[in-house]
Structure formats: C-alpha cells, structure tokens
Amino acid sequence: MNRSRKKHSNYSYSKLADREDFTDEQFQLPPTKIPWKAICLATFLCCVGFVLLLIGSLIITGHIDSQYSDRMWSLIVLGVIMFLPGFYHLRIAYYAFRNFPGYSFDDIPEFE
Template identity: 35%
Template sequence: MASENNENDFKARLTIECRPPVKEITLAVSLLVMGSLGILLGLLMLSTQTGRTRIHGVLLTLLAMVFFIPGFYYTRIAWYAYRGYKGFSFSSIPAV
C-alpha cells in the first residue's frame, strides 16, 4: 500500500513538472516569426534599395538574425520535447 502511494506521488510530480512552459514557448515562436519577417524584409530592402542606402537593409537583416537565432533554437527544443525525442525536455527551456 505504501509503495502504491509513493508511485502515485512520483507520477503526480512528474506530470506537474513536465508541463510545457507556455510563456516561454510563446516568446520563442514570436522571436522566430519576427526574425523571419525581418530577414525577408531586410533582404527585400537590399535587393530593391528601399531607402537612401543599402545599409538599412543590412542593419535590419542583422537585427532580425538576433531575433531569429534564439527563437529558432528554443522553438526547436520545444517541438522536439513535445514530440518526445530522446534528450529533449521542456526543462531545457529557461524561464522568462
């Protein structure tokens, strides 16, 4: 009887601790989307010379890459953890 209680407590703790961090995943997806759109817009500015010089397109592309890289990284971790790949868990995503 005591071992059943210990097993149930362990399962309850495991269930509580393995819930996906919704705020962190939302932030990661937002960074991924904004970074992707920024890169596309920056490359469009580079190719059409929107603005006075090409430097605006270069700067926007670089800034968008700063958004894209962590967004892609943490979205990938969240997706692999959701799919149950070995070595990936939601605990790998840092708290906001």
C-alpha cells in the same frame, strides 16, 4: 612516525535499524510543466526575426526601393539576433512535444 593519526577507543558504533521508509512515488518524475510563456516569446522572436531578415534581404536584392539601403545591415543583424534563439527554443519545444529522446520541456527556461 605519523603522530597526526590517533586512535580513539571512546567511540561506539552501532548498526542502524533496517527500515523501509521508501515509497515508489519518491522515484517517479513529476509531470513536466509546459512553459507556455517561453514558447510564446520564442514564437514572437522567430516570426519578427524572420520578417526583419526578409525585409533586409529584399532591400539587398533591390525589390524594395534603394532609398532604404542604409537600414539594410541593421535589419539583417537584428533579424539574426532575434531569429536564432527563437528558432532554437521552438525546435526544442517541438521535439519535446513529439517525445524525441533527449529533449524535454525542462530544457526551455521558464519566465515567472
């Protein structure tokens, strides 16, 4: 015996009126805003990270004087930390600009 379900006959239901309140503009996506600040930051990170990686690798190979060899690994680690996110966001921006399927400027975080 299930007593938790009670029938309420005091409610009256009515069908809603058929209305056409929809417009075609509701279902269109707004134009995508290009996040220029984020792209500039990604470019900066990519360039500085590349330069740090280059200097670190030149120290390893001996093209730069060995008196700076104590800075080698810190340059390489910092270069990787800066280069990877910069390159990743620049790649997304490039593919979004070229209209590749699956890529959009909405995938890049904006800075307000």
